[in-house]
Structures are given as C-alpha cells and as structure tokens.
Amino acid sequence: MLPSYPAYAILCVLAAARYETPIFLQRSLTSCVILSSPFMWPGDSNEMPSKRQIFKALWIGMIVSVLVIGLASSVFLPVNGVRASGARKITCGQAPSSLADYERWFGSEHAHTGMDGDDGAAGSTAAQAFAYAKNLPHLDYFIITPHVHQSRSGMATLWSEATYDLIRASAISATTSSFVAIAGQEVSTISSGGHWSLFNANDMVGADHPDGDWNDADDYYDHVAGLGVNGEVIAAQFDHPQSGDFGNRYDAGAAPYFGTFAVSSGPATATTAEFVNDGSNSSYQTRWANFLNMGWKLSPAADQDNHGATWGASSSEYTVIVRPHGTTLNAGNVIHGLSDHMTYATEDANMQIGFTANGWSMGQTVGGAANIALTIWWNNPSNTLYNNNTGVTATESANDAIGNIWIYKNSFNSPVATYTPTPSAARGT
Numbered sequence: 001m002l003p004s005y006p007a008y009a010i011l012c013v014l015a016a017a018r019y020e021t022p023i024f025l026q027r028s029l030t031s032c033v034i035l036s037s038p039f040m041w042p043g044d045s046n047e048m049p050s051k052r053q054i055f056k057a058l059w060i061g062m063i064v065s066v067l068v069i070g071l072a073s074s075v076f077l078p079v080n081g082v083r084a085s086g087a088r089k090i091t092c093g094q095a096p097s098s099l100a101d102y103e104r105w106f107g108s109e110h111a112h113t114g115m116d117g118d119d120g121a122a123g124s125t126a127a128q129a130f131a132y133a134k135n136l137p138h139l140d141y142f143i144i145t146p147h148v149h150q151s152r153s154g155m156a157t158l159w160s161e162a163t164y165d166l167i168r169a170s171a172i173s174a175t176t177s178s179f180v181a182i183a184g185q186e187v188s189t190i191s192s193g194g195h196w197s198l199f200n201a202n203d204m205v206g207a208d209h210p211d212g213d214w215n216d217a218d219d220y221y222d223h224v225a226g227l228g229v230n231g232e233v234i235a236a237q238f239d240h241p242q243s244g245d246f247g248n249r250y251d252a253g254a255a256p257y258f259g260t261f262a263v264s265s266g267p268a269t270a271t272t273a274e275f276v277n278d279g280s281n282s283s284y285q286t287r288w289a290n291f292l293n294m295g296w297k298l299s300p301a302a303d304q305d306n307h308g309a310t311w312g313a314s315s316s317e318y319t320v321i322v323r324p325h326g327t328t329l330n331a332g333n334v335i336h337g338l339s340d341h342m343t344y345a346t347e348d349a350n351m352q353i354g355f356t357a358n359g360w361s362m363g364q365t366v367g368g369a370a371n372i373a374l375t376i377w378w379n380n381p382s383n384t385l386y387n388n389n390t391g392v393t394a395t396e397s398a399n400d401a402i403g404n405i406w407i408y409k410n411s412f413n414s415p416v417a418t419y420t421p422t423p424s425a426a427r428g429t
C-alpha cells in the first residue's frame with residue numbers, strides 16, 4: 001500500500017498504454033519510421049486509422065506506471081513486466097528526451113454547479129464555474145460534469161437536454177487560446193456500481209440507459225463505443241472508485257475512450273478556495289491497479305469534484321494532460337489527451353514529470369524486452385499560486401523536491417525498485 005500523502009505529496013502515476021504511439025508523437029517529430037506498424041503513419045495517407053482499428057492492430061502486454069513522491073511526500077512507479085506482443089518499435093529518435101518535449105495542461109475534469117437539479121453551489125451556473133476556473137492563472141482547462149442520474153436520492157433529475165446544451169454553449173464562449181472549457185456529465189449512481197464521467201458528448205446519456213447499466217446488450221460501454229464510432233470526440237473516466245464498481249469488467253469497445261481513472265478525488269464538499277484541502281484516495285490506487293490488470297489502459301487522474309463555489313481551487317490536486325511539445329491547447333486536444341490516457345495525477349499544482357520506459361514515452365505501450373529501463377524527468381519549482389477569485393495566495397515550500405521514486409509491478413503492495421535522488425538531482429534529471 002502507498003503511504004498516506006502529506007501536504008504537497010505528489011501522485012505522479014503514469015500508465016503506459018495501448019495504441020496511441022504515432023498519434024502522440026506525430027506533431028513533435030517529422031520523418032519517423034514505425035517498424036511492424038500495421039497501419040499508415042498519419043501524413044502518409046489522408047486517412048487516419050480509427051481508434052478501433054489501431055486498437056485491434058496492437059495488443060498491449062505491458063503496463064508501466066511511475067509514482068514520484070517528494071520530500072515530505074513521495075514518487076512511485078508500478079511496472080507490469082510482460083513482454084509486449086506485436087508492439088511497434090519506434091526509431092528516428094522519436095522518444096522524448098526531456099520535459100521540454102511535452103506540453104502539460106493543468107486542470108480538473110470533474111465539477112458541479114447548481115443548474116437544473118445538480119447539487120453544486122446553490123444557484124451557480126456553468127458560466128460562473130468556467131469564469132472562476134479561468135481566473136486561476138495556473139489552470140489550462142476545466143470540465144463541468146453535472147449529475148445525470150435518473151434516480152439520484154433526494155435530488156431532482158437532470159434529464160434536460162436544454163440545460164446540457166446551455167453548459168456546452170457556456171463552455172464554447174469561455175474557451176480562449178489559453179483556457180479550454182468543456183461540457184461533461186457524471187452518470188449513474190454510487191449505489192448501482194459507481195459514477196463515471198463522459199466528456200464532450202453531443203448529448204446527454206439518455207433515459208434508455210438506467211442507473212447501473214453496466215452489462216447488457218446496450219449498456220454504458222456500448223453507448224460510449226457507439227459515440228466514438230459515430231465520430232464524436234469524446235473521453236470517459238471512472239470516478240472515485242469503490243470496490244466492484246463499473247461492472248468490474250473490461251470492455252474492448254469502450255476501451256479506446258475510457259482513458260482516465262481517478263486515483264484521487266475531491267474534497268467534494270470543500271467551500272474553502274485556497275488550494276489546501278486534500279482529496280480522497282483511500283484504496284483508489286488499488287482499484288486502479290485492478291482495472292489495469294483487467295486490460296484497461298488508464299492513466300491516473302486527480303479531480304476536485306467541486307460541489308462548492310471552489311472550481312479548481314479547493315485543493316492543489318490536478319489532472320495534468322500531457323501532449324507533444326507544440327500541440328495547440330484546444331478542446332479537441334484536451335479530449336484526446338484524456339482518451340489517450342496521457343495524463344498524470346498530482347497533488348502539487350506545478351509538478352512537471354515525464355518518463356520513458358525502454359525508450360517509449362509515458363502513455364504508450366511498451367515494446368521490447370521484459371526488463372524495463374526507466375528514464376524519469378521532473379521539475380518542481382517553488383511557486384506562488386494565485387486565486388484571483390478570492391484574493392488568496394498560497395506559496396509552495398522551497399524544499400518541495402523529490403525525495404523518493406518507487407517502482408511497482410502489478411499492484412501497489414510493495415515496490416519492485418526504489419530510487420532516492422541525490423540532493424543535487426532533487427529538482428530533476
């Protein structure tokens with residue numbers, strides 16, 4: 001088990017992944033060669049392979065994750081060392097060589113308002129929430145996810161397409177070249193197998209998918225897969241996981257769109273907007289490992305699940321989307337970052353991290369030998385966070401450096417390797 005995290009602990013867990021290698025690298029490098037690739041490199045053809053085609057073409061046998069924990073905190077890495085079968089090898093130096101090869105977008109993908117029966121801050125709207133998050137200088141994206149439960153105890157239901165359309169319109173008008181707002185939805189009930197979120201869909205999940213619709217001929221997973229096949233740019237996430245949630249199974253059709261798993265969430269009810277409250281992560285990592293072992297390729301998320309008027313400001317926990325350097329910040333690229341499981345979870349608001357495993361970037365499927373060589377970069381500058389909405393500033397410790405790196409395989413029971421950076425390397429390597 002992981003230790004509990006003190007202030008400024010860093011949950012930087014990155015899952016190596018399924019099929020997105022060429023998509024991830026295409027913008028940062030030009031003349032690349034993929035060996036054993038069953039499909040065309042984007043640019044060689046006018047047609048991009050669909051995610052399902054790519055997913056079918058590749059089988060992923062390896063999961064590598066990294067957890068980095070700082071001085072008053074920790075860093076770690078789980079590794080599932082099964083040799084990848086049929087995976088591609090990338091040549092031409094495509095692998096990133098430093099943190100500078102990545103864009104990092106800090107944000108939160110789980111929050112509520114008071115619109116139409118949702119149980120966020122009373123009377124609040126998506127327009128207010130987006131404006132609030134946009135006014136936090138360190139945030140790059142924010143997603144509002146109203147409950148759409150059909151039978152949420154004691155709450156009005158939100159089966160109003162008009163409200164969802166309003167949230168979508170608010171997101172579009174709040175989006176700029178430096179901040180992306182997106183409409184999402186949080187589906188089902190905790191008592192019927194857990195909450196999950198759907199991001200950027202054209203419509204709300206309909207009443208034809210009742211609470212707990214995890215396993216029938218037209219269940220949640222089928223719905224998500226269908227949206228993707230129809231060309232919607234969507235991503236989905238498993239929220240604040242409890243044991244046995246989400247049907248407790250793998251679904252190949254939905255796998256290309258479920259990219260993130262909340263390893264920390266909340267504090268949902270916080271009304272204090274000063275970056276100091278901690279989210280909940282009890283056993284979340286264990287459940288994440290369970291889902292990775294089922295075959296899902298999921299990167300870790302740390303959302304705030306704001307139910308108060310603290311959108312993005314109740315804690316310093318964020319889901320950081322990682323993209324190739326030079327990628328434009330826009331809604332489509334945010335969604336692709338989430339569905340491509342190119343995220344890390346952090347309890348530090350400006351922690352930068354990146355790694356390669358046998359030369360493959362975080363978020364990719366690892367090919368090659370069973371023994372994995374990891375190269376890890378990080379940088380965690382001390383900084384002052386500003387909450388322009390409430391006039392609060394929070395200054396990070398000058399000693400906010402990495403103390404330990406732990407590597408885990410298959411589970412978080414005990415690390416298979418550890419590394420303690422020397423003080424001179426404490427701010428990166």
Ligand SMILES: [Zn+2]
Binds near residue numbers: 195
């Ligand atoms: Zn929830």
Ligand SMILES: [Zn+2]
Binds near residue numbers: 110112
């Ligand atoms: Zn929620």
